[in-house]
Amino acid sequence: MPDPTVEQMLAEARAQFAASLPAKAAAIEEQLARGAWEEAKRAAHKLRGSAGTYGFATLGAAAAEVEEALIASGLQPDAGAAARIGEKVREARVEAERIARGGT
Amino acid sequence: MTSLVYPRSVGSWKVLVVDDDPDIRRIASLSLERIGKFQVTVAASGEQAVEEVRKDRPDLVLLDVSMPGTDGPTTLQLLRALSGCERLPVIFFTATSSDAEVQRLVSLGAIGVVPKPFDVADLPRRVRSIAAASGLD
Numbered sequence: 620m621p622d623p624t625v626e627q628m629l630a631e632a633r634a635q636f637a638a639s640l641p642a643k644a645a646a647i648e649e650q651l652a653r654g655a656w657e658e659a660k661r662a663a664h665k666l667r668g669s670a671g672t673y674g675f676a677t678l679g680a681a682a683a684e685v686e687e688a689l690i691a692s693g694l695q696p697d698a699g700a701a702a703r704i705g706e707k708v709r710e711a712r713v714e715a716e717r718i719a720r721g722g723t
Numbered sequence: 724m725t726s727l728v729y730p731r732s733v734g735s736w737k738v739l740v741v742d743d744d745p746d747i748r749r750i751a752s753l754s755l756e757r758i759g760k761f762q763v764t765v766a767a768s769g770e771q772a773v774e775e776v777r778k779d780r781p782d783l784v785l786l787d788v789s790m791p792g793t794d795g796p797t798t799l800q801l802l803r804a805l806s807g808c809e810r811l812p813v814i815f816f817t818a819t820s821s822d823a824e825v826q827r828l829v830s831l832g833a834i835g836v837v838p839k840p841f842d843v844a845d846l847p848r849r850v851r852s853i854a855a856a857s858g859l860d
Binding site: 628671 | 743744746747749750753757758789791816818839840841843
């Protein structure tokens with residue numbers, strides 16, 4: 620990628636995406652808290668694809684775990700499964716906040 | 724396999740990116756326009772994609788599989804039903820890229836599949852490679 624303008628634009632897009640991550644993770648937590656399983660699955664699915672594409676593979680993998688756990692529960696997790704999924708989302712939020720603070 | 728023949732070289736193609744995620748639309752557009760030198764338009768849903776194709780037919784569509792409402796496979800059917808779009812080349816984006824899923828998507832009429840997450844710097848080359856494998860360059 621020799622064009623410095625392209626690199627600059629990509630860096631800007633990545634920085635803006637990084638800044639948006641805590642809100643995205645918090646939204647999934649909120650969806651889980653009110654039992655909006657389908658919404659949470661869809662949001663986790665989006666984050667899975669976008670985080671990895673923007674270069675945040677750990678967060679993308681965490682989002683994938685959330686999505687797959689929700690699918691495995693048939694979108695009707697019992698209390699134990701919901702607690703485990705909630706813990707995965709909290710881990711994702713911690714990672715999102717770390718990235719937003721400038722982590723890579 | 725149906726022959727797909729396009730008059731212009733792949734490099735100058737108009738590509739329509741269809742994804743409900745604005746972050747993916749942004750980064751894919753940036754990659755395809757600035758690195759790949761494609762002309763890019765975007766749509767946020769299957770319905771918007773159909774409208775975009777009606778207004779200004781692209782040479783190729785990059786279409787997300789999993790979208791709320793009209794999903795990618797249904798959008799492909801809608802596009803195929805438009806006059807003159809029976810052979811419009813479509814590449815699916817998907818986060819579920821098992822061999823079986825790729826086979827399923829290709830059997831629906833896509834010329835290829837780009838898994839998500841994708842390498843931003845490499846996306847134009849992947850698109851060209853899929854197009855070339857379909858005899859489009």
